[in-house]
Amino acid sequence: MSKSNVTPIKKQLVHEDPWATLKQFTNARIGIGRVGTSIPTEELLRFQLSHARAMDAVHVPLDVDALCEQFSQAPILQPLLPAVRLHSEARDRMEYLQRPDLGRKLDEASIYKVQQLRDDTRSQYDVAFVIADGLSSYAISNHAKPFLELMVKTLNDDPKRDWNIAPVFIVEQGRVAVGDDVCETLNAKEVVLMVGERPGLSSPDSMGLYITWQAVRGNEESLRNCISNIRPEGLKYPNAVHKCFYLLSESQRIELTGVGLKDRSDDVQLEDTSSKQFCLTASN
Known part of the structure; x- marks a missing residue:
């Protein structure tokens, strides 16, 4: 044949x-x-x-040593190092998955670490960046460093404000609310919690951000602003930084986050007098 x-x-x-x-x-x-x-x-x-x-x-644990090594290779992050390594009340991964409440709180040793840093600080920090492994260690390993590098550069280049940024915090077995403990204990103005989101079948390494003004333990979720799906295949780093910078700047101005702070970071992109398409602009 x-x-x-x-x-x-x-x-x-x-x-x-x-x-x-x-x-x-x-x-x-x-x-x-x-x-x-x-x-x-x-x-x-x-x-x-x-x-x-x-x-x-x-289930793969976050390699904190490797993450710290990534940060050490970024010159712009040097003032925020060494990273402060913390742990939630969840002792291991199984307890973290079975007891979500424990992942939302720092253990006593970690709270003491943050207290020591606060006592050594003479001024109040404007913002603290807290990194938690969450439900995807891949998200943090892949995206925390490039995002934070660009975010800090954007804050440093801000002509309107001289941002006082706290050292980077890394929390193992942490969930979103664990950033509240850091913010409250440190007495920072607000916290940006970077966390690995629940993985999907097409996005095992999606990272999310939660911004909370004057966060304290027991905060309602409605008091946070969220930026989700940060990864090259989703919300790209420059776009995520643009949104985060807008929310941080506005929250410092009006002193709140959550339902009272709307993300209007794209308004300038919607505004186009030459376009005949109907759309909302900042003047509407």
Whole structure:
């Protein structure tokens, strides 16, 4: 039999989906085709790999030494180092997953560390950056350093304010509210909590930010502003920094965050007098 008479097995079995062309615009599992009443083996293997990566993101511990080494290689972060290493009340990963309440609070030894730093500080910090492993150590390992590097540069270049930034804090087994303990104990004006978000099948390393003005233990979630999905495939670093800088600047001006502080960082991009499209601008 000649090669020209042989039909590839994949073409014989796999029924292509007409939506397959849309896959170039998203990582979502669309247009995967079918084989009979099931999905193609290739797509099944991809799904299993994504699921394994998401599981690893939750369970692989954050390498704090490696993260500190990353920070040490960024000259602009030198004034914020050495990083202050802290721990939540969750003793290990299993307890962290089973007892969310313990991940929201610093243990006694960590609170003492922050108290010592506060007592050694003569002025109040404008902002404290707290990094927590959260539900994805990959998110912090991959994105904390490049984001923080650009964020600190933006604050340093601010012509309107001389930002007094606290040393970097790294909390192991930490959840969003653990930043409140740092802010309250340090007596900082506000806190930016960088945390690994719950991994998805297409985004195992998504990082989120939570900005809270004068945070204290027991803060309501409505008092925070959130920036989510920070990663090259999602909200890129410059865009995330732009939003964070806007929220930090406005919160310092009006002295609050949460539902009372709306993110209008994109208003300047919406404003275009030459466009005939209908859109809201800062003057509306």
